Amino acid sequence: MRVTPWMEQQQFLYNITNIDNSMQNTQEQLSTGKTLNKASDNPLAVSEDMNLASEVQETSGYLSTISTGLTWMNNTSTALQGIISQLQEVQSDVVQALNSTNMSAGGQQGLADTVAQLIQGIYQTADQRQGNNYIFGGQASQTQPSTYLKKSPSDSPSPVPSGATSEMNYQIASGVSVSITVTASDIFLTAPGSSPNLQDTLNNIQSDLTAGNETGLQQDLSDLNANLTQVINLNADLGARIQRFTTAQNQLQQYSTNLTNEKGGIEGADMAQVITQFTTDQTVYTAALQMGAQILLPSLVNYLPNS
Known part of the structure; x- marks a missing residue:
């Protein structure tokens, strides 16, 4: 078959176009650092890359939730430790009152006043907030817990609001929800x-100290020991949940790193290889133009770029 000048021109243009497209793709990889810049680059790899991106985004969401939950629980644990410390001081004062058989009326009243201040401090700690939310409020986190707790024997507290006994759960993985709260109801109500709740025990202690009721104080001390053990157990349970969140956080961070590395391996360009390819394409392009100038009509070559 006879090769005509027209056929040579078409073949030349076809080759030049392919080389030019290759140079453009390589140049785009150089500028973006990625091999996947559009879906047509590698449809299968692009699909896999998008799936990985979705997983990375989901993992990032869980990590954000866990971080928020850990902040809430750590603040709760700090407040609980404050309550435990103050309850232990109340416990010590009750023991002192029971062992001071010759205490004057003034000394007895002073001890009662000291315990009353400690109890007010306990309720003040129960009102601690994170942002605009009360950390012991449960799902009723906008309601101040001390408003529905009986802070002294003469108090008439408000009814316990709906949601005050309900915990807040955070989802830390698909289908896995964990409570981040300890409620004021858990602690005081x-x-x-068979012992009375902590709210009633504290009120009984105030009344019995003021009245010098030694028999009542003996029972109050027993009740307080049970209440204190309960609060310590609440803090221990919270500590276990903090540990669970921390473990999940570490695992998700490692998983996120692995996903990111895998995603980078799919879409990331080998810059040394890309630079070599671009240099090769430039050389081939220049050589093709030079060869075309020799075998084609000058009138055609005059209209082609020569760089």
């Missing part, structure tokens, strides 16, 4: 075994 839940009775341990």
Whole structure:
């Protein structure tokens, strides 16, 4: 078959176009650092890359939730430790009152006043907030817990609001939800075994100290020990949840790193290879133009770029 000048021109243009497209793709990889810049580059790899991007985004969402939950629980644990410390001081004062058989009326009243201040401090700690939310409020996090707790024997607290006994759960993985809260109801309104709840125990202590009721104080001390053990157990349970969140956070961070590395391996360009390819394409392009100038009509070559 006879090769005509027209056929040579068409073949030349076809080759030049392919080389030019290759140079453009390589140049785009140089500028973006990625091999996947549009879906047509590698449809299968692009699909896999998008799936990985979705997983990275989902993992990032869980990590953000866990971080928020850890902040909330750590603040709760700090407040609980404050309550425990103050309850232990109340416990010590009750023991002192029971062992001071010859205490004057003034000394007895002073001890009662000291315990009253400690109890007010306990309720003040129960009102601690994170942002605009009360950390012991449960799902009723906008309601101040001390408003529905009886802070002294003469108090008439408000009814416990809906949601005050309900915990807030955070989803830390697909299908896995964990409570981040300890509620004021758990601490003050839940009775341990046959003992009165902490709210009633504290009020009984105030009344019995003021009245010098030694028999009542003996029972109050027993009740306070049970209440204190309950609060310590609440803090221990919270500590276990903090540990669970921390473990999940570490695992998700490692998983996110692995996903990101895998994603980078799919879409990331080998810059040394890309630079070599671009240099090769430039050389081939220049050589093709020079060869074309020799075998084609000058009138055609005059209209082609020569760089």
